[in-house]
Amino acid sequence: MPRLVLIDFYSAWCEPCREQTAAVDEVAGRLGEAVEVRKVDVAERRDLVSAYRLTTVPTIVIEMDGKVVKRLERPADAETLESLLNSLTDDHETRGRDYEQTSAD
Template sequence: MTKPVLYDFFATWCGPCKMQTPIIEELAKTLGDAVEIKKVDVDENMELAEKYGIRVVPTLIIEKDGKIVQTLEGVTDAATLEKLLRPLVG
């Protein structure tokens, strides 16, 4: 069974993205290796941002088995993220 992937689409100039980063880091500690976390700088990865239709940063996308399970725009708290990811972690 594949583990879920959390994409964190951000930009270095984005204030809310700077607020999201410690939340993601805390989540990584809580869930450990059960979730793969990929940080994606939209300015350096425009093709990937386009592929996922990113219009707002931060945007978090949760993917499982290659399918998008959830898209979250704006800063999202750790409790919400954990609630969405836990059922996907086998």
């Protein structure tokens, strides 16, 4: 299974950010090593705010194979996040199998 990276951009003063981080923690606990979670305080990492072109917090960025595959700029609950991460993993695995079958033909 490919490793997903979920980046939780937040700010200490932001109440929706605290709710988002709690949902991220819940999902990370359920998915274990299938997802790497990084938490970024936007006040401390202006370089990443610029690099990811953030305009709001909370923002979640999901990367796979070093590329951004999804971006959420509003809070999502744990079930929504888990479903999204599972679907991204499933899509990636399906494409990989399709490629392997085509290459073998």
